[in-house]
Amino acid sequence: MRNLPSEDELATLDGLAEAIGRAGFTEVSAEQKSYAVEVETREFLKSRFISMASRYMKAHLSPAAWTTFQTSAEEALYEQFGERLNFETRVNFVTARTRWN
Numbered sequence: 001m002r003n004l005p006s007e008d009e010l011a012t013l014d015g016l017a018e019a020i021g022r023a024g025f026t027e028v029s030a031e032q033k034s035y036a037v038e039v040e041t042r043e044f045l046k047s048r049f050i051s052m053a054s055r056y057m058k059a060h061l062s063p064a065a066w067t068t069f070q071t072s073a074e075e076a077l078y079e080q081f082g083e084r085l086n087f088e089t090r091v092n093f094v095t096a097r098t099r100w101n
Contacts, residue, residue: 013092025096033093038086041077048073 009015017030058066
């Protein structure tokens, strides 16, 4: 289940670039860059628990089930990764010009 209009299309670099082109922009250039990230597990969890998916889950679970999920997720991450997470994330960048330039 998707929560945003066009979420599937905008999830890919090509789809994002095509949407920008259809919106009337020209000279569309798209690239994906990777970044190494190191963050405290506690901070990572805070960011994930306010994500759209987590807000959806929280709205549809009972308070007890939500607490159980949070505790389970925290325990699993700390057990596997400890106090800090190291991972790579990819970011899509698109630049373009308006037709009026």
